[in-house]
Amino acid sequence: MDFIYNLVAKANLDFEGFSAYAIAIIIATIIIKLIILPLTLKQTKSMKNMQKVQPKMAELQKKYKNDKETLNMKTMELYKEYKVNPFGGCLPLLIQFPIIIGFFAVLREPVKYVFESEAAYDAINKSFLWIDNLKDTDLWILPIIAAITTYFQSKMMMAKQPSGGNDAAQSSQKMMTTMMPIMILFFARSVPAGLALYWVISNTFQIVQQFIINRNAGELKEDIK
Numbered sequence: 001m002d003f004i005y006n007l008v009a010k011a012n013l014d015f016e017g018f019s020a021y022a023i024a025i026i027i028a029t030i031i032i033k034l035i036i037l038p039l040t041l042k043q044t045k046s047m048k049n050m051q052k053v054q055p056k057m058a059e060l061q062k063k064y065k066n067d068k069e070t071l072n073m074k075t076m077e078l079y080k081e082y083k084v085n086p087f088g089g090c091l092p093l094l095i096q097f098p099i100i101i102g103f104f105a106v107l108r109e110p111v112k113y114v115f116e117s118e119a120a121y122d123a124i125n126k127s128f129l130w131i132d133n134l135k136d137t138d139l140w141i142l143p144i145i146a147a148i149t150t151y152f153q154s155k156m157m158m159a160k161q162p163s164g165g166n167d168a169a170q171s172s173q174k175m176m177t178t179m180m181p182i183m184i185l186f187f188a189r190s191v192p193a194g195l196a197l198y199w200v201i202s203n204t205f206q207i208v209q210q211f212i213i214n215r216n217a218g219e220l221k222e223d224i225k
Contacts, residue, residue, distance in 0.1 A: 019125035029201040107192040134194035142196035143188035147181040149203035156210045
């Protein structure tokens with residue numbers, strides 16, 4: 001992040017209420033999302049494969065409706081055959097945790113990771129709109145936005161997943177959609193505002209990305225018809 005900040009600072013991208021520090025966080029977030037884009041596309045492919053196996057899944061559920069153990073075993077075999085990951089919807093969230101830890105370390109000790117000295121850090125503008133210092137916590141606005149964007153991002157991912165399949169996986173995904181925004185709300189209220197800003201930008205990027213993927217998939221389906 002120090003390299004990105006230096007580029008932003010040299011470009012004089014420092015405005016009242018919208019500092020170079022905040023812009024560096026936003027740019028770093030977008031770069032990270034672009035790096036993990038192949039993972040997202042792989043996840044989308046897994047969802048499409050899930051849709052393909054639904055007729056076979058229905059047959060298994062009918063055939064083994066009184067034998068849950070065999071049903072689960074056959075379901076896992078079907079997932080393996082078609083390269084389906086039933087928990088793929090959770091993967092983008094899980095993969096971000098190491099990144100969040102890294103951002104937290106940078107924002108907690110910016111002098112150690114970004115700036116050459118305490119004096120250099122104290123001299124810069126660290127504001128973002130209503131926040132005077134992104135190292136401080138924002139108790140409501142960013143946390144609420146983070147929770148809302150997390151909810152919509154999760155709902156968009158769920159919307160592309162078929163309704164059938166492994167009951168445990170479906171239950172887990174629904175629980176994640178409900179519980180994750182609440183967890184993010186409380187988490188964002190206890191960390192530097194810069195980290196909450198990262199989460200909001202990350203979610204917004206993911207929502208736009210998923211909208212484009214869903215739209216293209218819908219148009220492709222119409223063309224096939």
